[in-house]
Amino acid sequence: MKRWLVLIFVAIVVILIVLLIPKKEGERPIFFPKEDKIKIRLFFPDEQAEYFVVEEREVEKKEKEEDIARLIIRELLKGPTNEDLYSAIPEGTKLREIYIYEDVLYVDFSPEISNNHPGGSTGEIMTIFSVVNSLCANLTQYSVQILIDGKPQETLAGHIVLYEPLAFKKDMVK
Template sequence: MADKNKYVLYIVISILALILLSTLIYSKFFATIESKVYFANNQASYLIAQTREVKKKRLYFNLIQELIKGPSSDDLVATIPPQAKLLGVEVKNKTALVDFSKELKTSHWGGTAGETMTVYSVVNTLAQFNEIDKVKILIEGEEIETLAGHMELSKPLPFNSKIIKSE
C-alpha cells in the first residue's frame, strides 16, 4: 500500500511540475502586453499614442517593429520610412540602443518636423518603460550626428512629454 501511495504522490507532483513548467514557458514565449506606440498627427506637430498588443519576448524590438508598420488610424501618419529595417534593440545602463538599416536615413522624408516626429516616436515608445531612461538611434551599428540635418543625435535622448497630445 505504501508503494501505491508513493506512486500516486509521484504522479501528482509530476503533473504539477508540468503545469508549472507549461505556464512559465507560455508566459516567456507567448504572453503579450498592451503598450503605447507613438505616431505623428497629419500635420507632424505632435505625437499621439496608439495602443498595440505585442509579445513580451523581445518587447522593445517588437514595439519598434510596430512603429515601422505604421498607424492603424487614418488621422495619424507613419514616422519611420517603410524601407527602414530594424537591426536590433539593446538596453545598456538604462539606455536603449536602437539600430536601424541605412534606409532610415536615406529614405527619410526630411524636414525639421519630420525628423523630430521620427526621433521622438522611437524615443517615447521605448522610454515609457522604467528600464529605459534614454534612447540612442544608430544606423548600421554606428552612431550618427543627425538623421536629416536638424536634430543633434550624438547623445541619448530622454522621454519628451511636451511633444505628446493626449486624446
C-alpha cells in the same frame, strides 16, 4: 479486484482535485494558461505633425527588455492602425540591432532611416521621438541612442543632433 479499482479511482480523483485547486489566493490552477500578452504604447504623429497620439497594442510578453524593445520597434515599423495618424519612420527602414549598455538603449537602424527620410526639421523630430517616446514609455528608465548602420550619426536628416542619448519628450504628446 473490485477493491483495487475503487482505490485507483479514488486516487485519480484526489490527484485531479489537488492539481486543479489553486494553492494560494490569486494562483491559477496549472491547467490554465499564463498571461502571455502585454500592452505597449506607440507614439505616432497626428495629421498636422504637431503632436504624438498614443496607439495601444497587445503583443507577446517577453522577459528581456531588449526583446520587448524589438517588438516595440517592429510595431512602429508596421505603422499606425488609426487612419488619422501616420508613420514617421521612412519606408524601407529596418531594425538592425538593439542592445542596452549603462542605462542607454541603443537602437541601430538600417541606412534607409536617413536615406529615405523626406527631410525637414519637423519630420526629423517626429521620426526620432516616435522611436524614443515609444521605447521610453514602455521600458524601465532608459535614454535612447539612435544608431544608423551601427554608428552614431551627427543627424538623421540634417537638423536634430543624434550624438547624445535622448529622453522621453512629453510636451509633444496629446
